[in-house]
Amino acid sequence: VQLVESGGGLMQAGGSLRLSCVVSGRTLSYYAVGWFREAPGKEREFVGGLSWRATTYVKDSVKGRFTVSRDIASNTVYLEMNSLKPEDTAIYYCALNDRRHGTIETGISDYAYWGQGTQVTVSS
Numbered sequence: 001v002q003l004v005e006s007g008g009g010l011m012q013a014g015g016s017l018r019l020s021c022v023v024s025g026r027t028l029s030y031y032a033v034g035w036f037r038e039a040p041g042k043e044r045e046f047v048g049g050l051s052w053r054a055t056t057y058v059k060d061s062v063k064g065r066f067t068v069s070r071d072i073a074s075n076t077v078y079l080e081m082n083s084l085k086p087e088d089t090a091i092y093y094c095a096l097n098d099r100r101h102g103t104i105e106t107g108i109s110d111y112a113y114w115g116q117g118t119q120v121t122v123s124s
Contacts, residue, residue: 001025001113003033003094008118011084015122019079021094021115028052028070032097032104033077034111035068037090037120044093049104050077057104062088084122091117 007019021033034049048058048068056068067080077094095111097103105111 001096001098003096003113003115005092005094005115005118008092008120010121010123013085013122013124015084016080016082017084017120019081019092019094019118019120021077021079023075023077023094023096026096026098026113028072028075028077030100032099032102033070034095034097034104034106035077035079036093036095036108037088038093038117039087039090042090044108046106046108047092048079049106051104052101055104059106081120084120086122086124089120089122091119093117 002024004022032051035047038044050056050068065083070077094115096113098112
């Protein structure tokens with residue numbers, strides 16, 4: 001199983017980025033994927049996720065700005081980030097919950113496979 005993120009970069013506050021996570025070895029129709037981020041000096045935290053049924057959930061601090069979606073044909077999960085703020089600066093990771101028909105979980109230990117991360121930097 002492999003997850004490969006892309007789409008990070010440097011953005012000014014108020015801008016938008018779309019992160020992609022291409023999954024191989026598991027079909028998104030059956031598995032949940034979560035997005036996490038790790039800011040300098042802080043612990044890795046859950047940002048949002050998408051279940052095998054394509055239901056989505058994002059944490060309160062990004063609600064209304066971040067959206068999770070997927071494309072089954074390309075087995076890709078996206079994190080659309082709008083109205084970016086400097087505090088969104090972090091390395092963003094996607095992760096797969098390896099329970100078939102699993103739900104969106106917010107704990108790091110609930111995810112068996114992780115991507116390498118992509119850096120998002122938001123300048124003020």
